[in-house]
Amino acid sequence: MTVAEQTREGAGSLLAHRPFMLVFASRTASAAATAGTWVVLPLYAYSVTESAALAGLVSAMNVIPYILFGVVAGVVVDRAAPRRFLVAMEAANAVVLLAVPVLAGAHALSAVALCAFGFATATVFVWFDVASAAFVPAVVGKTRVFQANGHLWAASTLVTAVAGPGGFFLLAHLGVGGTFAVLAAFSALSAGLLSAVRVSEPERGRSRPERRPVAELAEGFRFIAGQPTVRLLTLVGIGSGLSAGAVYGLIVVFADRALSLGTEDYRISWIIAGSSAGALLASLAAPRLRGLPPVGVVAALLTLEAGLMAGYALTTGWIAALVAIFLWNLAHTTLMIFSISARQVIAPSEMQGRVNAAGRTLVWGCVPLGSAACGLLAETTGIRGALLVFLLPAVASLVLTGFALAGRRHEVAL
Incomplete structure (x- = not known):
């Protein structure tokens, strides 16, 4: 069939x-x-x-x-x-x-x-x-x-x-x-x-068995670099992944040091559950964005992600933190699902593995890097200050998307 x-x-x-x-x-x-x-x-x-x-x-x-x-x-x-x-x-x-x-x-x-x-x-x-x-x-x-x-x-x-x-x-x-x-x-x-x-x-x-793996690998990277939408999604994923790692990796630290909850306080589990609920709702929201201009969707989601991450970093109560991280992860995960799906739609069938692996590797690698670096920074600046500093990669992604949106050169039908 x-x-x-x-x-x-x-x-x-x-x-x-x-x-x-x-x-x-x-x-x-x-x-x-x-x-x-x-x-x-x-x-x-x-x-x-x-x-x-x-x-x-x-x-x-x-x-x-x-x-x-x-x-x-x-x-x-x-x-x-x-x-x-x-x-x-x-x-x-x-x-x-x-x-x-x-x-x-x-x-x-x-x-x-x-x-x-x-x-x-x-x-x-x-x-x-x-x-x-x-x-x-x-x-x-x-x-x-x-x-x-x-x-x-x-x-x-x-x-x-x-x-x-x-x-x-x-x-x-x-x-x-x-x-x-x-x-x-x-x-x-x-x-x-x-x-x-x-x-x-x-x-x-x-x-094409005569082709060397290195040549095929280079072909995949050339496609990513040469296809404007895929290139933008990859760069955006790097910045968003760094910022997301700071949030994901330090939920317990933020609850303890910023919200004054003990590490055994059950309310921490509710904050974590709020983050998971945001990701679940994103799985329902992302498919509804198909057919919309991809650069505009990415710009809107990055704006929400950056604003909500700032709001989360500045919250003083656990309920406000729960709401903020729920909405933040809704925006962030929607962006991730949208980006993955867009790459799958745009990439030729014979390059699906290379294109998607490169994008996922870059984002996956940035998440623990963001967690580790933000944790080190939190020891000197405090957890709120560290989270606000690690808001900058997401903001940089938003600026990059803004330039693409202004140029209108990246639009493709999804």
């Missing part, structure tokens, strides 16, 4: 489109395995060693692989069939996760092993994430990418929101071995669901 036929067949809701629903169910199961791993590994590391440094190192392993392998993964995915690649990655992740109960049973789950497992499963996630971004347009057609990403982001947000309490529950009742056996089952389920998807996939770089 061709993409055009699939699009006509599912002209109503994507929820009635069988190939997409299989992808949706797979991504939900995959998100459960990934988010659960990201929560449980540092939690378990800290519980057995009481080392904050080790817990932080294990957490860092979630991000480092994307920075190292994201762009390379884009080249490989563009040479492969995304569906088969996705199935292989989920199967590989299940094997990695099953190794944890094996070592736990042998009493050989050392600190080095924890870091290694964190790095391995995060590395698999990089390749899965890049291939998934390339596969979605093949499943739903480019005209429905915004709608599809909205559904997928909503599912991931909900799963991530329950990953924390779910991880605590599993670890307390099943131990580390049983917990990772459950997480491995989610990855295996994801692989099984993906193997049942039947769609026509375009021929990719496999038709």
Whole structure:
């Protein structure tokens, strides 16, 4: 069945489109395995060693692989069939996760092993994430990418929101071995669901095996640099990611030092929940922006994001902070979903992996950088001052978008 036929067949809701629903169910199961791993590994590391440094190192392993392998993964995915690649990655992740109960049973789950497992499963996630971004347009057609990403982001947000309490529950009742056996089952389920998807996939770089990977990588970067809208979205993502990292990474610090809430105060969890609720609502809002001029949409969302981040930094009460971070993350996540979807629509099918991997790598790498740098700055300027300083990257992105808006040279139909 061709993409055009699939699009006509599912002209109503994507929820009635069988190939997409299989992808949706797979991504939900995959998100459960990934988010659960990201929560449980540092939690378990800290519980057995009481080392904050080790817990932080294990957490860092979630991000480092994307920075190292994201762009390379884009080249490989563009040479492969995304569906088969996705199935292989989920199967590989299940094997990695099953190794944890094996070592736990042998009493050989050392600190080095924890870091290694964190790095391995995060590395698999990089390749899965890049291939998934390339596969979605093949499943739903480019005209429905915004709608599809909205559904997928909503599912991931909900799963991530329950990953924390779910991880605590599993670890307390099943131990580390049983917990990772459950997480491995989610990855295996994801692989099984993906193997049942039947769609026509375009021929990719496999038709040009004589081309070197470096040449294909350079081609992807030339496309990003030469396509005005994609270039703008990439630059905007860098600035917005730096600012977002400052907010995401220091919620507890802000609540403690600026709002005078103790680190064990339950109201901090409400502020975090408010941020998650904003991301969930963004998954519903972003698809409705399809068809609007992209530069105008980006300018409006950046204006809201910058203003709300300033408002959050200046709040003095926890309820005001909750409202501010809810609205801020609504604007920020809407911008992220819109940018991802726009890149998928604009990029040629044979370059989906490279273009999306480059954009996601840059933004993903900027978030922890923003968190770390803002945390260091907060020790000298105070948390409010540090957040206001890290408002500047988002403002710089807004200024850049303003120039593009004035020139009106970046408009494309989405």
